[in-house]
Amino acid sequence: MPTAGLLLAGCAGPQSALDPGGDQAHALFSLFGLMLWVSGAIYAVVLAGLGWALWRAWRRRGTDARRDATLVGGVDARLDRTLPVVAGAIVLGLTVLITGSFFADRALFATRAAPALEVRVTGHQWWWRVQYRDRVSDGWIETANELHLPQGVTVRLVLNSADVIHSFWVPNVAGKLDMVPGRTNRLDVTARRPGWYRGQCAEFCGTQHAHMAFAVKVEPPAAFRAWLAAQAAPAAPAEGRGAAAFQATCAACHAIRGAGAAGRAGPDLTHVAARRTLAAGALTMTRGNLQGWIAQPKAIKPGTSMPAIPLTPADADAVATYLATLR
Amino acid sequence: MAIGRGGATTAVLAALLLAACGREARDIGPSLGETPPRGGSDPRIPYYQDNVYQVAQGGRYFGWYGCVACHVEGAVGVRDLGDGRWQHGGGFDQVYAAIARRHGALNYAARIPAEPLWQLTAYVRDLPQHTPEKRRRLAIDQVGEPHGRSWSGPVR
Known part of the structure; x- marks a missing residue:
């Protein structure tokens, strides 16, 4: 038990796909769970078959295989019967996985048709430019290396890159999506659990790729609006x-x-x-x-x-x- | 010690193949260009001028510091940096001084630290060798970069 506890401790935390805090991350986590169980079952069946064959060979050591009662005319009748069953089970498992993947994809794009709060995120070597639409001036409110998301509201992230390919990844909120120069990629995120998370560039982009991270805060809509209003305000005139x-x-x-x-x-x-x-x-x-x-x-x-x-x-x-x- | 002909050929080939790698080398130690060049034979000049990475960094600063506002593609006279004619001399130290000290009120000597000035100088001195294809390629590469006080985003 202590070992299992130690192993699972790595699953939670501010940067973990195994600790989902949003709809899209949940869809991916469910798919991961399905894949783990189906592949785990296939793995167990294959290893059990291998173990059984070894055990049978060990038990019959010294006997002449040609006199084996199960062999009729050089054909193993039992193998003939069980092989289609095993192959069918594998095909069934893979079909379950493909169906799961299909539904996870649909869940990821379920919000795409509805309008959502647009936030532009642009990758630079090695930092993130974050821009929120200013409802008053119709311009953009700019900040950097920090993304605030209203809890329970779908946000459409408009992803670009200014120089090389980067990849936007906040595992607790959604899967990763590349930021490609000259292209616009869109990622819908609906964060559910308030708190601080960590995002990280997930595509090697140069010497400081590892130090290209950002902080993500999921907060109740009222707190988000207050934060955005504070960000929109100009600084005090410079003096000193x-x-x-x-x-x-x-x-x-x-x-x-x-x-x-x-x-x-x-x-x-x-x-x-x-x-x-x-x-x-x-x-x-x-x-x-x-x-x-x-x-x-x-x-x-x-x-x-x-x-x-x-x-x-x-x-x-x-x-x-x-x-x-x-x- | 005798080296067979095959060994010598392999060594020459390897040297030729690896020779290009040094041109891209990135140095992560303390920067060399913390002071302006001392004359045209400053030993730091080849480090910046012959390194593709340093020249490319100069190209990025060229946009970021807003140099492209005046030295645009198709500029004529003294603003055309690609014609190979240098009014104040084409030596590294001369071009460096022209950028830092000969831009009037822009006063780049005070506004731009020494290392970007080294890189800008290397880039500007590299411009006359650019073919039209390379200029087009660079323009495409830098379309998403900020230019001085404007940045419209990578996708128009």
Whole structure:
């Protein structure tokens, strides 16, 4: 029992397909369960047959097989009778699997005909651009490396890539879907269980593929609307030493809405300190990690396109302090 | 020690085949380009100019920093970077200085850190060798990338 407990402990958690927290993940988990039982039964039958044959051969060692009573004219009559039964059972098992797969597919696409909340997710080397439709301005509310999903509501994720093939995967919520440059893929997710989950790029996309993760929060619709309203709000106008240093260098690639920074190459930082992680899941969001990441991004994610900016220690400190206020 | 003719041929073939691998090498150590080049014979120049990865990174920064706004495909005069004529000299250090110091109020020396400037310089010096097919290929590759302050998404 303790061994089984230890083995099963790995099945739960924030990044596990065996701990479904949404409709699509449930459909896939059920299919996985069906596959496990059918294939397990076939495996058991095949091994039992092998064991039985070995046991029979061991019991009859020394006797002449040609005098075996079951052999009539060189043909094993019992084998003739049982083989179709075994083959039929295997075909039946495979038919059950194909039927299960068919119904799981239908369940995954059941929401496709109805309108749903659209969220654009774009893969970049090595981070995620996340955009929600702004109902007021009809524009997009942009954030990065964090996806919030309203509980019990179907969200249509519109998946693209800006550079190479990435793959969107939040195993607790849905199966994976590739993000292909020049193509738009759509993935419907209906999350049911509130909490924090972890998403991960599931297609090798370069040196920092392993550090291309994101946080997913499933929350009640009211909390989701409050979060989205907070994300839509601009930051306070920039003032102070940190904001000035940010404008001089970082703003070439990063945007802070309301504070004049409008670069689009890197993640939008309007509410960066409100996020759970930093550098696409590589670090937890703390004031110290912010400054460490700014000082030497390539020491934390070798190969990242974010260059180390030669700031004086006082400026680096001021920039990190400024960013930590962007909640 | 004597090496048979077959062994020598194999060694030459292997060297030829593997020679191209070095051109793509990615270095994950501390970056070499933390200061501007010291003259045209700075030993770091071949590291950036001869490495396909470093040149390609320069191409990405070329879009991200918004260089493409002026140096567009079909630009003429000093803005045409592919014609092989360099107003302030075509040496690595000269092109680097022209990017960093000769863009007036854009003041790239202060706004762009040294390593992207190294990569941008390598990319810009690579442009005159681009064939029309390669330019088209690069344009397709970078269609989804952000350009300066605009990003419209990878699918139009």
